[in-house]
Amino acid sequence: MTTSPATTRPSTLITVEEFFGPPTRSSARISPDGTKVAYLAPWRDRLNVFVRDLDGDWPETDAADDPAALRVTSDDRRSIETFLWTADSKFLLFTQDTDGDENAHLHRVDLTRPDEPAVDLTPVDGARVVSIQFSADRPGTVYLELNARRPELMDLHELDLDTGKLTVLAENPGDVMRWVRTPTGRVLAFTITDDGTHLLFERTTGTPRLVSRFSGHDHIFGVSPCVPTPDGNGLWIGSSRGSDRTRLVRLDLDTGEELGVDSHPVFDLDTPRPEADPRFPSSLIVHPGTGELLGARYLGARQEIHPLDPHFAAVLPRLAELSDGDLAHVSSDATGRRWVVDFTHDRDHRATWSYDHTTGLARRLFRPFPHLDPSALAPVTPITIPARDGIDLPLHLTLPLGVEHRDLPTVVLLHGGPWYRDSWTYDPEVQLLANRGYAVLQVNFRGSMGYGKAHTRAAIGQFAGRMHDDVIDALDWAIAQGYTDRDRVAIYGSSYGGYAALVGAAFTPDRFAAAISYTGMSDLVDLSERAVPFVRRLLVNSYGRYMGDPDVPEQKADMAARSPITRVDDITAPVLLVHGANDLRVHRSNSDRVFEALQARGVEVEYLLNEREGHWFINPDSNIELYRTMERFLARHLGGRTADEG
Numbered sequence: 001m002t003t004s005p006a007t008t009r010p011s012t013l014i015t016v017e018e019f020f021g022p023p024t025r026s027s028a029r030i031s032p033d034g035t036k037v038a039y040l041a042p043w044r045d046r047l048n049v050f051v052r053d054l055d056g057d058w059p060e061t062d063a064a065d066d067p068a069a070l071r072v073t074s075d076d077r078r079s080i081e082t083f084l085w086t087a088d089s090k091f092l093l094f095t096q097d098t099d100g101d102e103n104a105h106l107h108r109v110d111l112t113r114p115d116e117p118a119v120d121l122t123p124v125d126g127a128r129v130v131s132i133q134f135s136a137d138r139p140g141t142v143y144l145e146l147n148a149r150r151p152e153l154m155d156l157h158e159l160d161l162d163t164g165k166l167t168v169l170a171e172n173p174g175d176v177m178r179w180v181r182t183p184t185g186r187v188l189a190f191t192i193t194d195d196g197t198h199l200l201f202e203r204t205t206g207t208p209r210l211v212s213r214f215s216g217h218d219h220i221f222g223v224s225p226c227v228p229t230p231d232g233n234g235l236w237i238g239s240s241r242g243s244d245r246t247r248l249v250r251l252d253l254d255t256g257e258e259l260g261v262d263s264h265p266v267f268d269l270d271t272p273r274p275e276a277d278p279r280f281p282s283s284l285i286v287h288p289g290t291g292e293l294l295g296a297r298y299l300g301a302r303q304e305i306h307p308l309d310p311h312f313a314a315v316l317p318r319l320a321e322l323s324d325g326d327l328a329h330v331s332s333d334a335t336g337r338r339w340v341v342d343f344t345h346d347r348d349h350r351a352t353w354s355y356d357h358t359t360g361l362a363r364r365l366f367r368p369f370p371h372l373d374p375s376a377l378a379p380v381t382p383i384t385i386p387a388r389d390g391i392d393l394p395l396h397l398t399l400p401l402g403v404e405h406r407d408l409p410t411v412v413l414l415h416g417g418p419w420y421r422d423s424w425t426y427d428p429e430v431q432l433l434a435n436r437g438y439a440v441l442q443v444n445f446r447g448s449m450g451y452g453k454a455h456t457r458a459a460i461g462q463f464a465g466r467m468h469d470d471v472i473d474a475l476d477w478a479i480a481q482g483y484t485d486r487d488r489v490a491i492y493g494s495s496y497g498g499y500a501a502l503v504g505a506a507f508t509p510d511r512f513a514a515a516i517s518y519t520g521m522s523d524l525v526d527l528s529e530r531a532v533p534f535v536r537r538l539l540v541n542s543y544g545r546y547m548g549d550p551d552v553p554e555q556k557a558d559m560a561a562r563s564p565i566t567r568v569d570d571i572t573a574p575v576l577l578v579h580g581a582n583d584l585r586v587h588r589s590n591s592d593r594v595f596e597a598l599q600a601r602g603v604e605v606e607y608l609l610n611e612r613e614g615h616w617f618i619n620p621d622s623n624i625e626l627y628r629t630m631e632r633f634l635a636r637h638l639g640g641r642t643a644d645e646g
Helices: 016-020 310-320 428-435 453-457 466-480 496-507 524-529 533-540 543-547 553-561 564-570 589-601 620-638
Strands: 026-030 036-043 046-053 083-085 091-096 105-110 129-134 141-150 153-160 166-170 176-181 187-192 198-202 209-214 226-228 234-239 247-252 258-262 284-286 293-299 303-307 326-332 338-344 352-356 362-366 380-386 392-398 408-414 439-443 484-494 514-518 575-580 605-610
Touching: 016 428, 016 620, 026 083, 026 326, 026 338, 026 352, 036 083, 046 091, 091 129, 105 129, 129 176, 141 166, 141 176, 153 176, 166 176, 166 187, 176 226, 187 533, 234 258, 258 293, 293 310, 303 310, 303 326, 310 326, 310 338, 310 352, 380 466, 392 428, 392 466, 408 428, 408 466, 408 496, 408 620, 428 439, 428 620, 439 466, 466 484, 466 496, 484 496, 484 620, 496 514, 496 564, 496 575, 514 620, 524 543, 524 553, 524 589, 533 543, 564 589, 575 589, 575 620, 589 605, 605 620
Parallel strands: 408 439, 408 484, 484 514, 514 575, 575 605
Antiparallel strands: 026 036, 036 046, 083 091, 091 105, 129 141, 141 153, 153 166, 176 187, 187 198, 198 209, 226 234, 234 247, 247 258, 284 293, 293 303, 326 338, 338 352, 352 362, 380 392, 392 439
16 A cells, blocks of 8 residues: 655645635536536525536636626525536526425526526425436426325326426325336336335336336345436346346346346446435436437446447547546537536546547636645545455545654544445545544445445444444554554544444444544434335335334344444543434434433533534535534544644
8 A cells, every 4th residue: 555755744734614615616517509518606605507608718716707607596595416407408407405404396497598587396395306307208308206295105297397387197106116207108116015125017007017026135225227228118227136246237128137238347336326426426327318328337446437339438538538537427418529527536626627529629627626736635545454354344544644644643434324435536524634634544334335235235233233343443454554543533424424433432432532423323213213204115125124123122122222322321532413403314313312411421522503404514604614613623632733723
């Protein structure tokens, strides 16, 4: 393993605002007609959608100072995260919830009337859009899964983009977990049995017809990815049937047969992380107009893309030349001539380029954070070590610049899920911590996805057990290597990572000098029992199989024993709790109860509760407050630097 050179002079301190303030621009996507680019940029400290011509000069300034840019949304309450072009380049669509409640509505911007406000196309209180499907056979229509009729039931709706008319195309009889419409009008429905088996039915006419069965062990949250083929007779899906690794297959809708399309000898298809987190591009690269399959992504220590289309096979090497990072979001015009892409990199976040395949000309359009010098940021190093029982533990180690890499204060940073994974990428949390002088150790403990089924399944029944042993094994490795001062270690994470931080503080109190739980669950029973109605049946393969069923007394008792709230009296280290008051996934009571219990015992505890956020903080001012608080907390207990020094 190689690390950055160590010197005796600390690196320049970068402010929290520089890391967590809004980007000057981000998330650029080219229009299908190839003339315009839409992107996110700040307005009144919230990210909104802007549009400008692809051609012309792109000043490396704020979009508001770009005379060619036109702002087409005006949300001053909550940042917009994602948007989509329609096939005719006339409309932009985006989803938005209210203060993190995750009840996302679909909105439309008409670019022929850019001065008119965005229109809410799903104005139903308490309802949410969970998927948006385009179809080449009806370019003026989108298909939505929406629970407008009953909170626990998603119906399939057809939405006319011009008129806004919303029509129920298929009503959920009570057992459908997911709907798919193919380009030839076939209506498909996924259901789930009591034992977690996923069943795919065709419901185009009358009586449902069973197409295929999928093991819940293989598909924890359902079949993913799941993309209709252009001929309407198949689905491109990820499959690990008969294998430890996920490969790409074509499911024939008439026969139910899976036909191999593509695979990697070592890596999994990069799923389901992109489907769960819009920051990451989909594992399948698909033509925006025809729906043809262009490429597939596989992710190990670094990404590999397999081109599956002759034209894209010629384009891909030219795109790869633009950066030493990994190709991330890819958008093209309908002809495949003009492309706008960005890149994953550990120190240069999502630099965005345009490329013309006809002329061969390429240029960088912008860097989202032009004030951040990549040479001032710390390299992220992927490493794999053995756990105590021999299972491979993929880690990412980030060491601060400008200091000797010996006996460093260290933050063990754990991802959420746990059905997720860390990867080689730019993470402002990691870079802030490294800039403050901390080593950062990220652990893809058992239960993490992307390393084969065996690695994920090894977590069954191991919450606060071997999953935590993996964290301790990684920490012991860092101490043995000489990187980490064993007396100055904090454990931190969000969601499952917040739970893991509380487990560290409660179950191994002698190992951590401080703990930070960001929207972490302290009570596994409460987590299961509060699940929102329309996802409860899906939890049989995740919460039910990995944590337990609270309706079974013995399992409920085991879940309680693995919950930090039942061991809160063992916590002695200082704790920082962070929660969004509108969190729908982990109720704020999970932090409230820990705070009250620690405060009653006189244990040092700090609680940052944000009334305008949910499970994760979106708005820049919320994140700036969060990381200023975290910076000061860690400095007090681990001795790292703070902005107060600058």
